[in-house]
Amino acid sequence: xxxxxxxxxxxxxxxxxxxxxxxxxxxxxxxxxxxxxxxxxxxxxxxxxxxxxxxxxxxxxxxxxxxxxxxxxxxxxxxxxxxxxxxxxxxxxxxxxxxxxxxxxxxxxxxxxxxxxxxxxxxxxxxxxxxxxxxxxxxxxxxxxxxxxxxxxxxxxxxxxxxxxxxxxxxxxxxxxxxxxxxxxxxxxxxxxxxxxxxxxxxxxxxxxxxxxxxxxxxxxxxxxxxxxxxxxxxxxxxxxxxxxxxxxxxxxxxxxxxxxxxxxxxxxxxxxxxxxxxxxxxxxxxxxxxxxxxxxxxxxxxxxxxxxxxxxxxxxxxxxx
Amino acid sequence: xxxxxxxxxxxxxxxxxxxxxxxxxxxxxxxxxxxxxxxxxxxxxxxxxxxxxxxxxxxxxxxxxxxxxxxxxxxxxxxxxxxxxxxxxxxxxxxxxxxxxxxxxxxxxxxxxxxxxxxxxxxxxxxxxxxxxxxxxxxxxxxxxxxxxxxxxxxxxxxxxxxxxxxxxxxxxxxxxxxxxxxxxxxxxxxxxxxxxxxxxxxxxxxxxxxxxxxxxxxxxxxxxxxxxxxxxxxxxxxxxxxxxxxxxxxxxxxxxxxxxxxxxxxxxxxxxxxxxxxxxxxxxxxxxxxxxxxxxxxxxxxxxxxxxxxxxxxxxxxxxx
Amino acid sequence: xxxxxxxxxxxxxxxxxxxxxxxxxxxxxxxxxxxxxxxxxxxxxxxxxxxxxxxxxxxxxxxxxxxxxxxxxxxxxxxxxxxxxxxxxxxxxxxxxxxxxxxxxxxxxxxxxxxxxxxxxxxxxxxxxxxxxxxxxxxxxxxxxxxxxxxxxxxxxxxxxxxxxxxxxxxxxxxxxxxxxxxxxxxxxxxxxxxxxxxxxxxxxxxxxxxxxxxxxxxxxxxxxxxxxxxxxxxxxxxxxxxxxxxxxxxxxxxxxxxxxxxxxxxxxxxxxxxxxxxxxxxxxxxxxxxxxxxxxxxxxxxxxxxxxxxxxxxxxxxxxx
Numbered sequence: 001x002x003x004x005x006x007x008x009x010x011x012x013x014x015x016x017x018x019x020x021x022x023x024x025x026x027x028x029x030x031x032x033x034x035x036x037x038x039x040x041x042x043x044x045x046x047x048x049x050x051x052x053x054x055x056x057x058x059x060x061x062x063x064x065x066x067x068x069x070x071x072x073x074x075x076x077x078x079x080x081x082x083x084x085x086x087x088x089x090x091x092x093x094x095x096x097x098x099x100x101x102x103x104x105x106x107x108x109x110x111x112x113x114x115x116x117x118x119x120x121x122x123x124x125x126x127x128x129x130x131x132x133x134x135x136x137x138x139x140x141x142x143x144x145x146x147x148x149x150x151x152x153x154x155x156x157x158x159x160x161x162x163x164x165x166x167x168x169x170x171x172x173x174x175x176x177x178x179x180x181x182x183x184x185x186x187x188x189x190x191x192x193x194x195x196x197x198x199x200x201x202x203x204x205x206x207x208x209x210x211x212x213x214x215x216x217x218x219x220x221x222x223x224x225x226x227x228x229x230x231x232x233x234x235x236x237x238x239x240x241x242x243x244x245x246x247x248x249x250x251x252x253x254x255x256x257x258x259x260x261x262x263x264x265x266x267x268x269x270x271x272x273x274x275x276x277x278x279x280x281x282x283x284x285x286x287x288x289x290x291x292x293x294x295x296x297x298x299x300x301x302x303x304x305x306x307x308x309x310x311x312x313x314x315x316x317x318x319x320x321x322x
Numbered sequence: 323x324x325x326x327x328x329x330x331x332x333x334x335x336x337x338x339x340x341x342x343x344x345x346x347x348x349x350x351x352x353x354x355x356x357x358x359x360x361x362x363x364x365x366x367x368x369x370x371x372x373x374x375x376x377x378x379x380x381x382x383x384x385x386x387x388x389x390x391x392x393x394x395x396x397x398x399x400x401x402x403x404x405x406x407x408x409x410x411x412x413x414x415x416x417x418x419x420x421x422x423x424x425x426x427x428x429x430x431x432x433x434x435x436x437x438x439x440x441x442x443x444x445x446x447x448x449x450x451x452x453x454x455x456x457x458x459x460x461x462x463x464x465x466x467x468x469x470x471x472x473x474x475x476x477x478x479x480x481x482x483x484x485x486x487x488x489x490x491x492x493x494x495x496x497x498x499x500x501x502x503x504x505x506x507x508x509x510x511x512x513x514x515x516x517x518x519x520x521x522x523x524x525x526x527x528x529x530x531x532x533x534x535x536x537x538x539x540x541x542x543x544x545x546x547x548x549x550x551x552x553x554x555x556x557x558x559x560x561x562x563x564x565x566x567x568x569x570x571x572x573x574x575x576x577x578x579x580x581x582x583x584x585x586x587x588x589x590x591x592x593x594x595x596x597x598x599x600x601x602x603x604x605x606x607x608x609x610x611x612x613x614x615x616x617x618x619x620x621x622x623x624x625x626x627x628x629x630x631x632x633x634x635x636x637x638x639x640x641x642x643x644x
Numbered sequence: 645x646x647x648x649x650x651x652x653x654x655x656x657x658x659x660x661x662x663x664x665x666x667x668x669x670x671x672x673x674x675x676x677x678x679x680x681x682x683x684x685x686x687x688x689x690x691x692x693x694x695x696x697x698x699x700x701x702x703x704x705x706x707x708x709x710x711x712x713x714x715x716x717x718x719x720x721x722x723x724x725x726x727x728x729x730x731x732x733x734x735x736x737x738x739x740x741x742x743x744x745x746x747x748x749x750x751x752x753x754x755x756x757x758x759x760x761x762x763x764x765x766x767x768x769x770x771x772x773x774x775x776x777x778x779x780x781x782x783x784x785x786x787x788x789x790x791x792x793x794x795x796x797x798x799x800x801x802x803x804x805x806x807x808x809x810x811x812x813x814x815x816x817x818x819x820x821x822x823x824x825x826x827x828x829x830x831x832x833x834x835x836x837x838x839x840x841x842x843x844x845x846x847x848x849x850x851x852x853x854x855x856x857x858x859x860x861x862x863x864x865x866x867x868x869x870x871x872x873x874x875x876x877x878x879x880x881x882x883x884x885x886x887x888x889x890x891x892x893x894x895x896x897x898x899x900x901x902x903x904x905x906x907x908x909x910x911x912x913x914x915x916x917x918x919x920x921x922x923x924x925x926x927x928x929x930x931x932x933x934x935x936x937x938x939x940x941x942x943x944x945x946x947x948x949x950x951x952x953x954x955x956x957x958x959x960x961x962x963x964x965x966x
């Protein structure tokens with residue numbers, strides 16, 4: 001399976017690296033979502049499947065992860081594929097012995113048919129992809145990208161709202177560091193007539209560069225700093241965690257960590273009847289547990305399940321089995 | 323597969339939590355043991371099986387384990403099922419990021435069809451079960467319960483003695499803290515006319531509350547403090563390790579740790595010809611290695627193998643595949 | 645599957661321990677290599693295979709490893725087998741609780757059909773094999789043996805040179821501690837008319853005992869201390885890492901660590917056109933990266949891939965499925 005170069009996917013996933021959301025065009029997203037639609041019954045009904053039988057995928061996680069690791073691992077196994085799982089770099093002895101990342105990648109490509117990789121450093125997955133002659137899938141590279149998170153979020157909106165255009169979306173929390181919000185903005189820019197409200201403390205707004213660059217993609221971004229500016233007709237609320245690990249000054253973190261919190265009162269006042277409430281998780285207090293049972297909450301159910309379904313589709317397409 | 327409530331199993335395992343030995347009634351035990359009888363040839367002969375094909379089970383171990391982890395993992399794989407294995411909570415990043423146990427459980431239930439869980443705190447598995455809408459199986463919760471250990475012990479007695487009633491059993495070691503002995507007493511109470519001799523140093527006897535409560539179940543408990551009171555007609559000896567980790571005062575531990583030890587002489591003097599010698603393992607000196615080759619010793623062979631067979635049966639029944 | 649004793653394999657792998665290269669005779673090597681030839685298309689084309697379906701193999705690694713662990717794990721899964729993977733002895737709770745190695749082995753043999761074991765102490769795998777009644781495969785025991793590494797190296801030579809006799813081989817690096825070189829010498833001694841040049845600093849030459857013992861096997865060993873003595877007609881260069889972990893005096897290590905390094909110039913001066921350059925990896929500077937793209941370099945490609953193919957063949961034969 002010779003690997004093609006890394007530009008736009010253009011509806012053909014087979015043998016491709018999946019490194020950035022910017023590789024995705026509308027036909028590719030359409031194919032991915034339709035494939036997820038078709039495959040999810042296999043997971044829900046625990047149906048035997050041999051779609052990936054014979055393939056082995058390395059899960060190479062240089063950083064701990066529960067949702068991304070768990071959903072990739074089970075996505076592959078659900079389709080009858082096998083995994084080689086490296087969850088702890090300390091067990092990769094050759095890394096400890098001073099081996100380069102490039103040689104480590106060449107090792108795992110000798111044994112398997114694809115590599116799913118998470119790494120704390122931005123750009124590390126790109127280096128891996130440039131070395132490997134099998135598909136490399138970015139499962140998060142530090143402050144870089146996390147394309148499959150954005151794909152599952154978009155799939156969740158597509159599935160519940162029935163469309164990915166003409167939407168009003170409220171994003172709240174940490175707009176400055178939030179990798180998932182950045183990716184979601186990129187993704188929704190591909191579709192027409194979307195407006196995103198960005199609710200955050202002043203200190204956690206987008207950088208001016210990001211604001212300008214994202215806006216130039218044709219999406220309308222509206223920055224707000226108070227709950228009272230939330231538009232009552234928003235189709236989606238996308239809440240995020242303020243990431244403690246990005247703060248040098250922890251007293252600064254304490255000030256803003258739950259500045260914006262979803263409570264029953266907030267929902268009653270600003271959320272319309274048929275909106276959905278999303279969160280990439282984990283949450284640490286910014287959505288009250290009383291909200292979990294609200295039928296509009298999808299973060300603990302549909303959104304996580306879609307993380308598995310979208311990765312089932314992505315692996316089946318990338319490994320050329322569908 | 324909607325989950326039913328957690329009371330008595332009543333012969334129908336499908337979709338049920340398995341949290342306590344007290345859920346088991348005679349028809350359920352009978353079904354479980356017969357299923358184990360039927361399935362064990364698959365393991366012994368390494369026969370291909372697709373009984374669990376399509377199912378994925380999370381093994382969520384917040385505490386290290388070799389026998390329980392290894393037997394659950396291989397039981398599932400032997401029947402063609404898949405696992406998502408979390409052996410080290412440090413790799414569950416969201417736990418490190420401050421996520422609640424409830425949200426962690428909701429994550430893994432989004433990806434898999436059952437959760438086997440071990441946790442150092444009593445009651446943690448019950449909390450998990452109350453959150454999850456898939457079966458949760460207790461693989462040991464601190465000083466709480468460890469029902470599958472008792473099930474495999476009972477299956478071993480059933481298989482070698484041909485019955486689970488009208489038995490005389492000697493339990494030795496730590497009666498105070500021994501979770502496995504407590505569970506075995508509960509289990510054998512379900513059957514008629516069983517007598518259990520409890521051999522331990524005075525400081526490691528059952529609490530008076532436990533003694534009273536267990537006795538009220540209809541089983542006869544006889545406490546003894548010296549080897550010379552061992553009845554020579556006992557059908558089963560169930561030896562246990564004195565658990566160092568429960569002692570605040572280590573000099574106290576040193577005094578009692580091998581107070582009761584199985585030697586050739588002890589066997590020759592007190593054990594009848596067709597009894598069996600069991601131990602939940604690990605052992606740390608309380609059974610001499612010279613005893614290993616005695617045909618009555620089942621702790622290193624049949625008893626461990628049965629740990630796999632009984633878990634094969636339990637998973638096949640709980641996942642509704644048999 | 646009763647286990648036979650551990651002497652020469654004599655063309656029948658089924659149910660055998662694989663502990664030392666000295667068990668291999670010519671018919672066994674021939675069978676192993678032909679089996680690898682036949683099986684490798686399954687890996688290359690990601691073909692579904694049920695050859696090992698129904699079998700479970702414990703990978704019991706008391707020491708971290710990436711290549712040996714990864715290639716055994718994927719070899720088994722590629723043929724439809726399952727694994728029980730213990731990568732970190734800290735998760736083997738019973739070891740922490742003071743259990744003997746013997747009891748740990750008896751545990752894993754109760755659940756699985758073969759054990760692949762790595763251990764930091766020489767002889768530990770032999771002890772395991774003496775306890776187990778299922779095949780035990782040595783995946784490296786400290787300064788002892790690492791037979792499957794030598795087998796994959798020999799298979800690589802056989803595949804590229806078309807023969808294993810009448811060869812001139814240059815080994816370079818650490819001849820004193822290099823377990824892989826020692827095994828390769830043993831293996832090539834089985835074939836006629838082989839000569840091995842040993843290039844190392846004086847301090848890292850073979851012990852005089854090893855030199856004498858190896859020479860008595862009929863292979864010609866020539867020790868050299870300078871690049872200018874490399875024979876220009878060598879068929880194979882087998883480069884190795886100087887193992888930092890063996891040095892008590894690190895300044896001594898610094899002196900010799902890259903004393904012999906493969907550069908473009910060295911290749912141009914001493915390497916013939918159709919030789920191959922091998923290395924067991926990891927490398928830490930002793931082969932320059934500019935050499936990687938030389939068609940004679942097989943260490944990052946064919947040699948690693950053969951590690952998987954030879955282990956596929958070994959497991960299929962040992963488990964009696966071919």
